[in-house]
Amino acid sequence: MSSPIKSSPATLPPISPSLVAPGGTVGILGGGQLGRMLTLAAAELGLKTHIYTPESKSPAGQVANCVTEAGYEDPAALARFAEVVDVVTYEFENIPLQTTAFLQERVAIQPDPLALAVAQDRLTEKNFLQQNGIATAPFAAVSTDLSLSEAVERVGCPAVLKTRRLGYDGKGQRVIREVRQAPGAWDSLQKAPALLEAFIEFGCEISVIAARGQDGAIACYDIAQNIHANHILHQTRVPARVSEETAQAAINTATDIIVKLNYVGVMGIEMFADLPGPDAPNLLMVNEIAPRVHNSGHWTLDACPVSQFEQHMRAICGWPLGGTARAHNVVMTNLLGEEWRQWRSYAQDPNASLHLYGKKETRPGRKMGHVTELLPLDS
């Protein structure tokens, strides 16, 4: 998957329309909280869901019409799943591409797994962005001791060494402050194929939740500003404290990406940006693409006519996209690990909307729920 993916609307196959009407069934690969919220949104539209997950009693499986608990490499289970659903989508980006290829011979998958291929490998992702003229942090591939030292020379220090695959929430990352730390950092990542990225001084991280319908219509929610703690999303605030120019540039960039991937569905795009100010250099760099609904879009459940979850369902089912107008300013806070046990105090706040994911086991840093504070638009 390391070959660069270059694409433009001209060379892409047309979107194959697959209308799933109310009463139809959406198959979802993955059973986590994103699948759960997709399932609840589908139910509001009179759509059925069928969750495919290796996990027993998963958050999504608990509320879906149907569940297959089987591995992603189980052809018999996958074939049965493909037979009983009208369209397949996914709720996380590390679905094996063999799995989606196997399914794609049997049933429509949206978004096109091309987006998975791009997002699963940081090098493929960065190459895709670079070749489409979208700014990212300077980067270099690391696959041998020699390429590591070349990368450090090219990118400079400080930098962040990231494994190309399976990294999330800060896992598989090492900050390199001085050149001499590089070999040890890579050793500690088991010399996995990696990417060295320049460490960017940015004012804030923002994200765009963008949607594209089968008809090519595009709708973006208002730009969100993300605050991380220990490499995990802690809080999302909307509106983001960026200039109007930056916000518009972020929307344009997101639109560019979603069109270039011929994408159908909801996508989360994280970017580095500057806070507004006379000396602000108007930084805007794409950090990461998530080919799925995104944690930084959870606030849309409580502040918009149509949430990111419903929007994704509409898009992949060939429905018109829905309204994204925002009725509140919001602060969405993730409830990590034991924090959900404070549910009663969150439930007490008349301006808060509490969401819990039904996970059986509480683990440190695990996303157990979130709470959205609704504030006046002029706050």
Place this chain on the structure above:
Amino acid sequence: MSSPIKSSPATLPPISPSLVAPGGTVGILGGGQLGRMLTLAAAELGLKTHIYTPESKSPAGQVANCVTEAGYEDPAALARFAEVVDVVTYEFENIPLQTTAFLQERVAIQPDPLALAVAQDRLTEKNFLQQNGIATAPFAAVSTDLSLSEAVERVGCPAVLKTRRLGYDGKGQRVIREVRQAPGAWDSLQKAPALLEAFIEFGCEISVIAARGQDGAIACYDIAQNIHANHILHQTRVPARVSEETAQAAINTATDIIVKLNYVGVMGIEMFADLPGPDAPNLLMVNEIAPRVHNSGHWTLDACPVSQFEQHMRAICGWPLGGTARAHNVVMTNLLGEEWRQWRSYAQDPNASLHLYGKKETRPGRKMGHVTELLPLDS
């Protein structure tokens, strides 16, 4: 059940607190669209649901964690159900009282089935209201030919003859415009025990969606105005076009009722009122009590931090009540019978939120879904 129920806070047993924490299971009697929306709301709070319904593949059962498909008179199934749930509630008012009595020996039921007893019988309901000083249309009981003619004499014409039990959406009702029509009207209702009500000239029908928590806290949503067509709710508009005095009086009346019944949960109270005007006589009469979430409160799903469905779950589980502030003016329209097939045009409206109930069979007048139009607060 014809003996009048008189109650006041002083004579009522205290609310038995039953805290159901996230991860707990709420049993719901009934599997219709109200149960479905309760189930979806429960899932957002990390609560599980177990639907008990005689219906196969019911709207609620499709999305619940667990379903028992059995009759309301099946003691073995009821006993098993009571064992696996933490609290029982109901989504429609015609649950047999023997069923709730049987369950109540085994598990907490909220709201207290006292409210069912009141609401299941129009005479009990009217007596309860009258004895608590709450205005209703003049009425008289009809159980014999003699009582029919006495009732007509007392109530006058025009009047409406209604069966005491099992009437809904205009079923079991006959308008009597002249005295001589009375015997024929009663005949056509199979001489079922009935109630004759004076025909009230009212400006509008309004409803209050009121909630009471286990802690005694009360929260009412903004007054809604209901428009019926063929005796079925067609549209709910909020705010209602009544004077501030009428709105406040409606809230006071609803509060009175919910306290007098020592009620825990969400209740819908329909009232007749006048539109504002110099000559308006400030009419306010209670028409009907629904001891459950109510069709005229569906708009809260899209316009309030906490919907009536979540509010009901919070109340019966011993959670704090949530915020009821309204972020939009709304027009909620029921999709009856074949109307849901226009789903695509509703989905196209960026200010509309579409809800479909997953019902397998479309029948004339059947509630298949609803659509909520979100308008600016100052519209």
